[in-house]
Amino acid sequence: MGSLLFSYTRTNARSICTLLSHSRPLVFLHPSVRSPVDTGAPRVRCSSTREGNKFPGSYRNSGTKWKDFPSREKPPSSVFEAGTAKRKAELFKRKEGKDLAEGPEKPRRPKENDIPSRPLTAAEWKNRKESARAPQRFEVKMMEKMLAAGSAIDVAQSLLAYVATETGTVSYELLLRYLTLCVHGNHPAEVFDMYDIMRQRFKTLDTGAYSLFIKGFSTPSARNYGDAIWGAVQHGESTTAWELYEEMVGKGLSPNQETWQTLFDSGLSGQGNESKLQSILLHMRDNQIYPGEALAKSIRAWFESLPGNRWEGSWATVETSAFPWLSLRPPMSSGVCRSCRAQLESIQLSEEEYGQLKDRVMSDVIQGRDVFTKTTPQELGSFMSFVKKRPPFDVVIDGLNVANTSSKGNQAKTLLAVVSELASQGLRVLVLGRKHMLKSSRSWDRSHMALIQQKADCFFTENISEDDPFLLYAALHSGNHCRFVSRDLMRDHKACLPDSSARRLFFKWQRGHQLVLPNFLPGQRIRFQEILSYDTIVQTHESSWHIPYDVEGLERCSYEVPKQWLCLRSTS
């Protein structure tokens, strides 16, 4: 238990020192067990969704979000595929010529307050301090720099020696930073020493600094737990580790990838935790979490180490052969794991999930706290009776979004082209728009609009109402076969759903039902991006597991899903 406590010290230092921003587990007790090199690679993190919104023209009001997407670049096969947003961002950057502006970094000249390479004497430190720009906080700043550069601790020690002789005291702040440096630099003996000193020096640590710093918050962070679990695993106390893990999950914290990796790695040697480790995989499935590449490797190694039924793992992709998007049943070859030829789970929602989603969209997205923010009760009522009176639709079109696909050409003409293409395939089409589209203008030609109204059912909302919620409602009301056409990622509507399970449901439905028209040129054939027939989620089927994972170094937005899979099958 002593060692466990000890790992709290580390946690403690980390939770209070803002400097510790790196994500790799700290190593100081058993360097042989886990060398810093093999965990040193940065983990793939899901970048913020805001990243994708920064470019000009990308966040205009009505569906013109991807207006500048150049047609010569090959568009990605799906907007929801990992890395699409990143690629797009780079494209826009290139277009703006930002790459050229970034010159090579100038080498910095060494300055007075750079970190010394060897321990200095008190006199030398004094010299440096006097010539520094801000002598008041010289020591702390210097220590921070050493921490950032990861310099040797003897230099830091010489600094502390100077401070002690000069002022006769060493501040808590400085000690804390030194402790951090020791932890980073992997000097266990020194850390023990510091632990002693801090316990002696600060009585509050005695009465339980950890309960203060960790219990002081109502919830310790997932990282605190992760570190403690790692500490327990390193000392073979797997029961403690699992207790801590369950406590963490019980508190509603989402474990780190590193924590899971620790547990899977520990499962390599110790037996008897099979069901628990598999429950981690089910947890990932329920919360739509994808492991990183390093964790995926650990999972594979654990499966392959299991005695008895021999598991075989392989890195795979899934066949996404293009199929006519209109047919409700995709051809058999689509959604098949390239490695084991097994069919992956379908993207279609179950009856129950579908009903749930429909209710939630109605109550949270359309009505919300106040019906008047998005529409009016009269309009909503008339729309609902409009939908009810008609037989279910096959396709619902976001009129304004589709009309703005092409920067060239008339908006009504673009819309008409898409509508007639869909109508010619014998589909029941609903076009949603706003009333201003009916007022004849240069871009909204009356004759085109009349043709659209002939070929499809139309509903026009007030100009200040939002049309997207109506689109969602109409598509959901028409049934599971109904698709909708829009390039809008609907993130704002997804955000209206208050809990994450409803959001995941919405996202799954969206991936299975949204048709994206990437670009449109007048006269060209209309091609939609393919809809994947399978769901990208951790899944198991009798004697196999399929686990999608994030490739290291590839950024993935929250609305994208990974492409790479880990295929595991039992051969016994």
Added chain:
Amino acid sequence: KGGTAEGLDLGAWKAVARSEAQGGAFPEAGGQEGEPSPLQASRELVEMWRQAGKLVPEHLAEDELRAFGELPTKSARKKYLKYLAIKEGHKKARKEKKASERAAKVSCRDPEMEEEPSGGRLRNTFLLQFWQRSMDALYNWRAAQAMQFGQPLVFDMSYEQHMSRREVDNTVSQLLECEGWNRRSADPFHLYFCHLRPGSAYLQELARRYGPAWERLLVTATEQPHVDLFPRDRLVYLTADSPHVLRAFDHNKVYIVGAMVDKSIQTGLSLANAKRLKLATARLPLDEYLQWEMGAKNLTLDQVIRILLTMKDTGKWEEALRFVPSRKHDGFYEAQRQTQQCGRSG
């Protein structure tokens, strides 16, 4: 431990650090057995954070500490402490400034004191010294006139449930400024605080900030909604989300301003309100006159009232929109383009 390198004793500081412990910067607090009270624990936590160099206040009052303990998340706690620390810093700076000003006054006064006795005769003046009191009387006279004959301007106080405590406080601060600017203008509005329920946070904060002056304030504070006080066709709800642009100031209309500060993003709240009551809406012609650069188009209440007061006096948007913060825009469109736009719109 801490071997010597190049004749340096690298371990000596540890003895210093240890020896200090015996001095005991922290006295034995309560002993091991008694669990410290949660308040005491959070006070110690904050103290250790301060020692670790975080941005936290030096002194924490009991109620602040309690509020700190009640916050649900870690980030909320950090934000609250940062807010308190910044507030404390401002207070300290103000105190220091006052002290230095006082010192400067004392040192300046000496020569004057010598001067006065020498020229000690009464001067022949047209006026007695003009005191602020006289100005106040004038302003109140004007405000009283506005209460009788002035154009109404309504603040809609029905947004309390959409705001946090901090936001309500900020709203009331802005209302205070509004009332101040209105009182000092040449032709004030008759201010109405509508939907002001007794016991609401708005009212509590207004009464706290104004003190006894709240009872004497020359505004109409009422629980009634604006639609009951005025004919519907005279009401215009000002909201940045409105599709209609306010082209000219109409002296016969009653403009409504939502008394709300929105620090999160709750778009379309006031527009929804106006839609529900079927009121006319309008937004200020910011895009039409200013090259907007950054920031939200919703302005603070005091900026809005200054714009409206100027429009009421002069009818010129160029004058009125000077009160839009300059960081938000890159200047006015050139006069030539403006006349074109006005021509097209009118």
